[in-house]
Amino acid sequence: MFKYLLSLFIFISTFGFSQTLTSSLDKTTLALGEVAVFKIQILDLDGKNVQIAPRNELLPFHFEMVNDSIAVQKDIYLRSVKFAVFQEGKFTIPEIEIKVGDEILKTIPYEVEVINTAKKGDQINDIMKNKEVELNVQDYWEMYKFYVLLALLIIAIIILIIGIVKWGRKRKDSPAVTTNQTLKDLEKLRKKNYIENENFRAFYVELIEITRGFITKQYQIPADVLLTDDLVDYMKNTNAISQENEKIVEDIFLRSDLVKFAKTIPTKEIMSKDFTEIRDFVKRSTKDVEAENLRNVSVEELSESDKSKIRKLK
Template sequence: MPYRLFKIFFSFFIFFFSLGFSQTLSSNLDKTTLALGEVAVFKIQILDLDGKDVQIAPRNELLPFHFEMVNDSIAKQKDIYLRSVKFAIFEEGKFKIPEIQVKVGDKILKTIPYEVEVINTAKKGDQINDIMKNKEVELDVKDYWDLYKFYVLLALIIIAIIVLIIGIVKWGRKRKDSPVVTTNQTLKDLEKLRKKNYIENENFRAFYVELIEITRGFITKQYQIPADVLLTDDLIDYMKNTNAISQENEKIVEDIFLRGDLVKFAKTIPTKEIMSKDFTAIRDFVKRSTKDVEAENLRNNSVTEISAEDQSKLRKLK
């Protein structure tokens, strides 16, 4: 009999000893039936940790896909681990929370599985009433400005950019093709020619070749005369027939171009004085060219006005 009592006492001692030194895992689900979107709470508790490490799914990844996490809080101390997960489900049907594996130190613990049923509590034909009736609010100019000012400002910026681009294109083209720009560029080219010292070195052939080439390019741009492709005689006839260039300037161009042809073909040798005189004459011609262009524009405008008047008279006679 004493031996039997000793055996019972020893068994109880081993049982209580194991309870005192082993971990206790418990879980709880507060609701197993939920309405769509209703929040439920799933809890896990581990006791008697004795400072051991707890390995479990990370925050917001504890429950399956259909469970939308609302909050996932974790509290851990030396002897206790608490985890509370608030969730909601937005689909009808039955969903399972599987057994969750928890590793405490070297020991594996598992929770019990749960099944959650989600139902739609709204019935067909139910009338949904607003808590408060809608109010009509009158908007003034300031309210409309606050609503649409971004779009108005954006439209104004786009319009300003388009106008600016058009202006730059037109202004740039006008500046590039204007008589003053062509004149200034040709004067710069003539100055480069002068600095080559062809006159001082009596390199007359190179001097006349470049001087006439510069002048041809200038006449082509400034007067819209195809001087860059016409022979000298043809160019002289063309200038006289168009009247775009004044007689004074025509005479200068004619004399220098004819002399240049004679020099290029070694039929005459000019002196330094003649070369200097021709250079100065071309430079002065370039400077005076804007007056020729202005006179030509006036003639064109006058012809246009007269033509318009004549057409009006003809219409009246008819």
């Protein structure tokens, strides 16, 4: 008799105070994209904590979650998962492990078959027929205005770059720029006080070096590599420099050679005069350049004002 009572007590303790886990799947055969519902229910929780996979992570990756809802009360845990599968074949919902308090519970596995219900040759009809719409200029502008504006911007940038390059090169190589830079170099030479200190050799070396560089840039004459006699002949043959300026350059260059080879010693007055004449020659050089540019234009293309200008320069 005691044994029967003990067995009854164990049965009641086991089943009367444990949790009840149930699961269900409303469909085991699905069409592509059809929604099915998988449910889990746990009864007699008695306030115990339920540990299970988080929301939207309960089922394997083939199952696309549509909705995952959870309801928990003191004695009941309910979970309803709506899902769809977008690939043909057979897929398994494995047994799911759930921890309730210190107890481990597991659901039963389910097999789901997904089929394509569309038949070969089925005609697919649009819900609404395509409607032809006539487009006007405004419509085309709205469609392509970004590309038009982008093309115009690129063209403007290219033109700007070309203009900057040409303008910058012109400014850099223009006669006025060369003249101004040479005048600055001459002013630096003057401030060295070579004339006052009678340092005639250093004075003429630097004066001739500045002048050679100026002639090379301003007149495109290779004065930086020619000897004095060759330079004089070159100037006379090209007629790029006016006779007045040509005479000044010739006299000062010849005197410089005599000074450098110690054949003559110039006075302060001569040094000052040579410096002033070279500076004036640099200032007048733009007229030589203008005259040369006009000579390169055919007479038929010249206006009366240009012809008058040439006669004055000559």
